Structure formats: structure tokens, C-alpha cells
Amino acid sequence: MVHWRQGIWYAAATGEGRGTMNTTTIRFLKAGMAYLLLGGFLGVLLSVPVTRDALYASHPGARWGVAHAHIVLAGFVMMVIFGIAYHILPRFAGKPLHSEGWAAAHFWLATPATAAMAIGFTHAFVAPLLWAGGVAQFAGIVLGVVNLWWTIR
16 A cells, blocks of 8 residues: 555556545546446437437427536536545545545435436426536535535645
């Protein structure tokens, strides 16, 4: 195992330190990759005229482009950033994460919230999912930022 003072670059170059990611970090990274696949697939469907027209015809008023953007940005980008931050920032600070429980709660708020928002953007009759997803997503962001802030202060 590599001590944090030896540096993450040494660990990356030698392969030492593998298996040191905690469950929450791995969950954030895997969920982010899953959302990237989903967002990429939706992006392909929206780029092909036949499938794009079929999507819009099947759900009038749906905001597929906005759903795609939220899946990729909130689902992939934010999940991966928080996953990496939960792994790296405590090591940079030289102390443990303020609260592993808060990080886990953040994950369980953010993951379904992103899906709820995407569904809410594409199906008008479940607009409350969009609202609830937005609130839950923001609550998760606040929880994550406060947790990381208290870790590095």
C-alpha cells in the first residue's frame, strides 16, 4: 500500500495502491459511467433524424435535448467529479473524509435524482419527478460540497 505522502503519481506509475478506493467512490464512478452510456445513446438517437422525429412524435412537448444534457452533465460529469474528489481530496488534505455517511447519502440522493429529472423532462405528466429530482440533486450537491469543504479546511 502506498502512503499518501509518496504521491498519487508514484502509485499510478507503479500500480501500487490499487484497491484503495472505498465503496462510495466506486459507486460514484460506476454510476457516472452508466450515465455516460445512457447520455451517449440518447445523443445518438437525437442526432439521427428518423429516431429524433420518432422520439418527439411519441412524446409531444418532451425536452429530449435538455434531458440529454442533464444525463451527461449531472449524471456523468458531476458523478465522476464527486467520485474523484471523494477519493483525492482527503489524500491531498492528509486526513480522512469528514463523513463517509454523508458521501453515501449524497450518492443515494444524486443517482435517482438525475434519472427522475431526465424522466420529468421527457414525460410532462410526471413533472413532479423533475421538481423532486431537482431538489434532491441540489441537496446532494450541498451535502457533498459541505463534506469536502470540512475535509480540506
